[in-house]
Amino acid sequence: MNKVTKALLIGTGAAAGFFGVTFTVYFFNLDMKLTALMEPIFLNHYDKIKKDSHL
Amino acid sequence: MRDLKHLIYFENLLVNSDNELIQQAKKDGKICAAYTCENVPEPLLNLDGVFSARLRAPRTGSMEMGTYYMTSLLCEYSRALLERALEGGFNFADCVISPDGCSMMNRCVENMEMLHTMDGGKDKFFYEFMEIPMKCDDNGLNLYVVQCQNHILKPLAETFGIDTSDAALREAVKKHNHLCEVIQQIGEFRKEENPRITGYEFCVLTMASFVTPYDLIIGKLEETLEEVKKRKPEKENPYRVRLAVVGSEVDDVDYIKLIEECGAYVCVDRYCMGSFPGRVPIEMNDEEDALTQICRHYMNMGQCPRYMSTNKLKGRKKYVDQLAREYNADGIIYEQIKFCDPWAYEKMMGGFVLEENYGFPVLQVDRPYNIDAGAGQMRTRVQAFIESIEIKKIQKGGEK
Amino acid sequence: MAKKTGAEALGRFYTGGKVRSRREWRGFKDTMYDYSRWLVIMGTLGKFIIKPRNIKAMFRYRWMANYLAVPMMVDRHTQGLRGEYLRMCHVEQDLIIDDVAKLLDNLFRGDRRIGNDKEFSKKVVLVDENEMTAVMMGFPTLKTLSRETPSTYVPVLLNQHAVEYYLDKIEEFGLAPDVCPMPAAEAGVSVDDDAPILGACAIQCNTTCDGSLLSNGVISKRLEEDGIPVFQIGAPLRHREDDVQEYAAQEIRNAIAFIEEHTGAKWDWKEYFECARRVNVATRSRMEWLDMNRTEYPQVFGSNLALYTETNYMAICGRIPAFEKADRKLCKLAEQAYAKKNMMAREYRHRAIVWGVQSHYYFDFLLWILNCWGIVPLTDMLSMVSTKIIAEEDTPENREQAYYDMAWLTENMIMRNRTHGGYKVLLDELWEFVDQFNADMVILWEHTSCKALDGMHGMFEDRAREKGVHLVWVEHDLFDPRIVSRQGVRDQINSYMRTVFNEEPLDPSLEILDDANSW
Secondary structure, rough: OOHHHHHHHHHHHHHHHHHHHHHHHOOOOOHHHHHHHHHHHHHHHHHHOOOOOOO | OOOOOOHHHHHHHHOOOOHHHHHHHOOOEHHHHHHOOOOOHHHOOOOOOEEEEEEOOOOOOOHHHHHHHHHHOOHHHHHHHHHHHHOOOOOOOOOEEEEOOOOOOOOHHHHHHHOOOOOOOOOOOEEEEEOOOOOHHHHHHHHHHHHHHHHHHHHHHHHHOOOHHHHHHHHHHHHHHHHHHHHHHHHHHHHOOOOOOOOOHHHHHHHHOOOOOOHHHHHHHHHHHHHHHHHHOOOOOOOOEEEEEEOOOOOOOHHHHHHHOOOOOEEEEEEEEOOOOOOOOOOOOOOHHHHHHHHHHHHHHHOOOHHHHHHHHHHHHHHHHHHHHHHHOOOOEEEEEEOOHHHHHHHHHHHHHHHOOOOOOOOEEOOOOHHHHHHHHHHHHHHHHHHHHHHHHHOOOOOO | OOOOOOOOOOOHHOOOOOOOOOOOOOHHHHHHHHHHHHHHHHHHHHHOOHHHHHHHHHHHHHHHHHHHHHHHHHHHHOOOOHHHHHHHHHHHHEEEEEHHHHHHHHHHHHHOOOOOHHHOOOOEEEEOOOOHHHHOOOOOEEEEEEHHHHHHHHHHOOOOOOOOHHHHHHHHOOOOOOHHHHHHHHHHHHHOOOOOOOEEEEEOOOOHHHHHHHHHHHHHHHHHHHOEEEEEEEEOOOOOOOHHHHHHHHHHHHHHHHHHHHHHOOOOOOHHHHHHHHHHHHHHHHHHHHHHHHHOOOOOOOHHHHHHHHHHHHHHOOHHHHHHHHHHHHHHHHHHHHHHHOOOOOOOEEEEEOOOOOOOOOOOOOHHHHHHOOOEEEEHHHOOOOOOOOOOOOHHHHHHHHHHHHHHHHOOOOOOHHOOOOOHHHHHHHHHHHHHHOOOOOEEEEEOOOOHOOOOOOHHHHHHHHHHHHEEEEEEEEOOOOOOOHHHHHHHHHHHHHHHHOOOOOOHHHHOOOOOOOO
């Protein structure tokens, strides 16, 4: 297997891997499922911030 | 105290929109220019041959038709006016002049127009909508002048042949100022520690001056001023605290009565249809044209929250502080008619600033147009406020 | 497979939680296209969050948490779309996302709490979110930034519950709960000390309603405390009257002088007329789309029309060249689809004009009525803005005319051009549009705390009866789904369609959705 073929194969494999992972994330909405888990952590954090609330 | 000689007479003028003085003026052949908001310069509607009547709907009960046309979410004042108009209660009017002040009043008068509530059989009837400034500056003043020319003076002159000359305007201001001076002189007695006029009585007199023709009411007001000058107050001050009432449109004298029944003296009135700024005389000079001076007065004195520039925002609170101090108020009631957007914000901001920055105890209340619809709740809140002020006084060793 | 429009039951993705079970399969080509755009969006978000100052802001401002839901907003507005419609939606949405990301980045760069770039801050002019930015068209060296857009306006599009916290906050300070929640939430952000602090000065305007005007007072108080001077443009309410236009133009002149005074920048006529030209491009494009929508084959409508118009017309106002490119792309896609007589849903049953102020927390409702009931939202009130072509050639006469044009645009900002200006623009013109668009029904949003709309309630009813047009009221509270939920909104349509029209839904899975907790 020459270098070009190897590089092509690696490139194709990486692209396929990238596609496989990202498409799975995309299709099964995993990005949103993850951020939905993050939201309460952020809200909890915001509640603890001291602010100068006044009119 | 002895009852004021003409109090019942004045009270009776407030029982119906179509009061006996309006009827009399109409019989005398005068034109009735109805209006709905403090931003319409009153003297311009009181030229020779025309008189102003600020619309109100006393003793309002149900507002089904008003609510059908404007939903239950609009302020009751606007709905009550529409209801009364649909019932024919404003048929005495020959025209309606309304500023596009708040959305609700604007919609109210637009509904009146579309539903032909007052113009049936009156060929000359007109509705006019004015743009009024939202800032107190030269550009705003120019706008005010143009709008008054185009939407008040021009239609009055063209439709009813009213003299709208500079001289006529000056004459109207002269009369207006005299009325204001009489009311202000009566109001001055509210500064006394043991006052010789109640806040309720003063409210009745002021209110009557907004809804009746000048020529027919001024005599009784002058007489009342003389009477008050000689009137003897109660031996002991019957009131527990002195309050300033500040806020949106109040044309229900029973609201002031309710506050005073709770033991508070309403020592100063800074609301639409109150004496501040509605009964502050207009300063005039001979150099500048009368219309510009009138407009400048209304623009500078206007306390409507729709004036949105920073100087006005701050000025409104300062004005309340100034009045409250001048009239020795122990506390301030900031009120709004339920569902009034402008005063919802102004009440919140004013209440906060007057309490935090100026040091006054403040009660913020929503109220129905007709206080009878929520009297119990209002009474409880006012009583609690009075007690809280008293407690504060005790805590400070009786000193204000 | 689900290549065909309407082939997949869209309701089945709702799980009762914040997010949906999966994304839609639209057939190979469209799914791959949607996926590729998703990658681009993720790239935009990644580029944004990689900056330390933006991470810092993420941990400082509560409203930033809503940006976790960006991809889902796009999903909501692309539900059921195929072909050109999907592409149009992405052209718009991706550009809006990019624009908002830049806005956030700039805000945090100048924010005294975050980036604190003082030199940058001196070039910033703050504007209200609901404000026409016409007055900034001749200031290419300045940054026009809105704090309210990213803190309240966009978050509600992302997450229906986004501003409930701020509404509660302002009510804690005594604000009556019956005022419009949009300005109330903006005031809530301000009093809660949750607005970025930056800028050489701020320009406010009495925008759509009394609430909006008054809430500006709350915000300006805080701005002044922070040493940021504020100018209020008092745009006339009766904007169709000739006798207010000189005043309006003078307000613009005064605003420009104020900006020059506080930033040291000089008004640039060349830039102004270039922006004016782009405004005209946008106007012509919108007119073309509306013309198409009058035919049997409408092309740019629903969210595709409403959300884009709101952004392009008001917030952009010719200042960003990328939107001109998008306008042209959208026209091309629309023309293609029109030539092929494409339809956005598999069946069009009713042609509706959507009037009133639409629910912000349920902006994708327009797509829902199409997918669920086959009702085509031909146009909506907020998209029926000025169609006037403004002066775009730099001549001495046009320089004077320009003040009037800017004033006209400012007076005719979205929503304001209908909520103010008398009943003719709100009531009478609706029925003219019904005729022009050959609509058989009017869906009338009744935003419960919008006094200008509520005040015409009975007259809308009377006129609909006179004209024999179906009028469906849909109540909501703009920013607050606790008053009327999304399902509450849908139920009003559902019951009308079943009881009055006696119809069955096109996609029954959409009739009742478990999305009360959803973003």
